[in-house]
Amino acid sequence: MSKGTDLKPHIGIFGRRNNGKSSFINAIIGQEVAIVSDQSGTTTDPVKKSVEIFGVGPVVMIDTAGIDDTGELGSKRVAKTREVIKTIDLAILIIAKNTFDDDEIELLNEFKAFNIPAIIIHNKADIEEIDFDTLDRIKFFTNSEVLDFSTLDQENKGEIIEAIIRNIPKTAYQKPSLFKGILKPKDIVLLVTPIDSEAPDGRMILPQVMAWRDVLDHDCICMSVKETELENFMKLGIKPVLVVTDSQVFDYVNSVLPLEIPLTSFSILFARLKGDLDVYIRGTNQIDKLQDEDKILILESCTHQLSCEDIGRFKIPVWLAKHTGKKLHYEFRSGLNASLEDLTEYALVIQCGGCVATRKQVLNRMQIVSGKNIPITNYGMLIAYVNGIFERVIQPFCQDEA
Ligand SMILES: Nc1nc2c(ncn2[C@@H]2O[C@H](COP(=O)(O)OP(=O)(O)OP(=O)(O)O)[C@@H](O)[C@H]2O)c(=O)[nH]1
Ligand SMILES: [Mg+2]
Incomplete structure (x- = not known):
């Protein structure tokens, strides 16, 4: 996923084949960007489209x-x-012909399960409007908003967009x-910001620039x-209100910076x-409770960052062995789609x-892990x-706000 898009709110469109999911996206965007046909199964892979929503961006x-x-x-x-469900901030469920x-x-x-708000759109209302029986059944399962719509006449498109704006969590945009x-x-x-042999030529790295x-x-x-x-x-x-250091030089900065000057690191930020x-913080505080033969799971998000791989696969095991004095075992799962089933055997997860x-x-990921009562920390916190x-x-x- 590119850097440019990953901070935008993500809205997933779901539903049965042929219900008009692709037509719905075209209607909202106001252009024929997604392929629509009367053949079931036209859309085969998740496809992303950007759209500007007034008030959201x-x-x-x-x-x-x-x-x-x-x-x-x-x-x-x-x-x-x-x-896709794991990546979105809002879900839109497209139903049609009163099938629920x-x-x-x-x-x-x-x-x-993923705390994602949802809107239910009963599409093809030009053929068949939603009936009370369907509404009743839906209300039994969820209090999500339900709206009739037709991508053909798009009569209440404004209302649909307002519902989207109402339901996207503000934190998403x-x-x-x-x-x-x-x-x-x-x-x-x-x-x-150390400038060593690993620093890129002629520029600063992204976390520093941000x-x-x-x-x-x-x-x-x-x-x-x-x-x-x-x-x-x-x-x-000059007395800064805050010093932010690269983790590589934590030790040194900590030793020369007077204690009354607050210090943190880019990785904590x-x-x-x-x-x-x-x-x-709660997970990191459990590190000292690790026992001999405990199993630790390291979750890597990508499969190609050599410098991260070096931290996760080589440095962390060495640091933890030194810090805890225990014999620990490591397993690794890479990629954002790595399964998070069967976590019970782990004493600690490191993201x-x-x-x-x-x-x-x-x-x-954090919610799944801590929902199973397993402590979770991350590279920067652990370092x-x-x-x-x-x-x-x-x-x-x-003294953070909640
Ligand atoms: N009458 C009517 N037909 C619609 C409406 N919305 C979509 N359709 C038609 O329904 C068919 C399926 O539309 P798509 O948008 O391709 O449906 P989809 O859910 O993306 O389908 P898959 O990609 O196959 O899962 C097309 O023939 C559309 O023209 C609507 O509101 N009213
Ligand atoms: Mg489609």
Whole structure:
């Protein structure tokens, strides 16, 4: 998933084949962008389309294959459709001809399991409007809004768009902020950004650029030094309200920065942006309870980031062995679609930084893991913990808003 789209709200369109899912997307976008035909099973793979919704901004609509597809290929398509559920902020269930049965109920249950709000659109209302009996059955399972619609006449398109706006959680489109709630205008923030052989030529890496921009968006003053200049910087007598360091130089920065100056790391800021910091804090605090022979599951989001692979597969096992003195066993699951069944045998789950994942994807994973009462931490939190500065780097967020 590209960086540009992953922070936009994602809306998934679901329902049986031929109910008009692709037609619905075309109607909302106002263009024939998705292929429509009277053949069942026209849409075979999830297809993303961007659309601007007034008051929300750009959103991504995901067209899916019908949930009632059959046969070997059909069940593969259904599996892909189900994967989409984990990535969305709002679900739209398209029904038609007053059919509301097991397929629809199953989908609604899955939306509920992932805390995804849903709207039910009874399409093809030009042929047949929704009847009271169907409405009653729907109301028995969900209090989601139900609206009649016809992609042919599109009479109440405005009403449908208003329902979409009402039901997308605000958190899905309000601009995410790394420093939300912890800076006030004119504060000075110091970024400690090592420039070593791994740094890209002639530029800063994305987390540093994002942090810099976010400091400016808060009307604050952003300063930056390499760790080698930190001691000289402190002699200037400037007292930042917050210092953000790269984890690689945690130890050093912690040792030269006076205790009264709040310190955190880019990876803690991103853990907070991409996940639930409180859940990570609780999980991280369980590291000291690990026992000999405990099994640890490492969840990687992508399958190609060599530097992340190095942290997860080599560095973390070494650090944890040193920190806990225990003999621990590791298993790895890669990719955002990795199954999270059978977690009971694990004493701890460690999530990667999630740079290719959406907040929703990481939150869904966290919810599944912590729902099974298994502690979950992430790379950045763990690095701070084994370096003995965890308390210090989470302190700036401890008066966080809920
Ligand atoms: N009468 C009527 N026909 C519609 C309406 N919406 C869609 N159709 C027709 O229904 C057929 C299926 O529409 P699609 O949009 O391809 O349906 P889909 O749900 O995407 O179907 P699959 O991709 O096969 O799962 C097409 O022939 C559309 O023209 C509607 O509101 N009224
Ligand atoms: Mg389709």
